[in-house]
Amino acid sequence: MKILHVTCSPRGETSESYRLSKNIIGFLLKAHPAATVINRVVGGDALSAIDEPYAISQQASADVTETGSIARSDALIEELQQADVLVIGTPMHNFTVPSTLKLWIDHVARVRRTFNVGAQGKTSLLRDRPVYVAVSSGGRFSGVTPRQPDFLTPYLKAVLGMIGLHDVNFFSVEGTAMGPDAVAAARNKAGQALRDHFSANLSVEADDPSNQTLLTP
Numbered sequence: 001m002k003i004l005h006v007t008c009s010p011r012g013e014t015s016e017s018y019r020l021s022k023n024i025i026g027f028l029l030k031a032h033p034a035a036t037v038i039n040r041v042v043g044g045d046a047l048s049a050i051d052e053p054y055a056i057s058q059q060a061s062a063d064v065t066e067t068g069s070i071a072r073s074d075a076l077i078e079e080l081q082q083a084d085v086l087v088i089g090t091p092m093h094n095f096t097v098p099s100t101l102k103l104w105i106d107h108v109a110r111v112r113r114t115f116n117v118g119a120q121g122k123t124s125l126l127r128d129r130p131v132y133v134a135v136s137s138g139g140r141f142s143g144v145t146p147r148q149p150d151f152l153t154p155y156l157k158a159v160l161g162m163i164g165l166h167d168v169n170f171f172s173v174e175g176t177a178m179g180p181d182a183v184a185a186a187r188n189k190a191g192q193a194l195r196d197h198f199s200a201n202l203s204v205e206a207d208d209p210s211n212q213t214l215l216t217p
Contacts, residue, residue, distance in 0.1 A: 002038060171197075
């Protein structure tokens with residue numbers, strides 16, 4: 001089994017979204033000890049924006065080049081196609097996904113490669129597989145009294161669904177700007193949500209495997 005781990009926080013491995021996504025992978029490795037993890041960091045300047053030939057290709061009947069953004073897109077799509085599980089670690093920026101994650105999406109959501117457009121609209125080309133999204137946010141966006149809007153989860157559901165990924169599961173650490181006590185409480189809540197999910201769905205024990213070492217091929 002191959003697990004693709006996509007992370008995009010500018011804080012890197014010190015971020016709450018990275019920490020939570022690593023915990024998710026810990027549970028997956030507990031259920032599948034022989035799995036391989038491919039780490040794809042898309043934060044910072046890891047990815048460049050799509051170029052003009054890419055944009056022209058999106059409106060054409062065929063790609064107009066095999067270099068530039070198209071070549072980068074091909075590699076990222078191949079990486080996604082080969083993965084059996086996708087884990088995304090992302091902060092919430094201004095109520096939605098950060099620009100770095102949007103760049104990765106722009107590269108992998110591509111006509112003729114991951115979706116087609118026809119008389120019935122857009123149809124997906126990727127096989128479905130589990131997707132786990134680890135979200136961190138300075139404020140609270142879920143529950144009965146959210147303090148900010150959430151455009152991140154509906155957007156990811158829509159755009160991932162467009163390319164064929166419908167089994168999307170969200171976990172979050174919210175209120176990270178509200179002090180250490182709030183962060184500790186949010187971590188505990190997220191940890192319990194992970195234990196409940198994986199004990200029910202992957203038949204793993206309900207302990208926390210977050211200290212398990214990740215594999216990097």
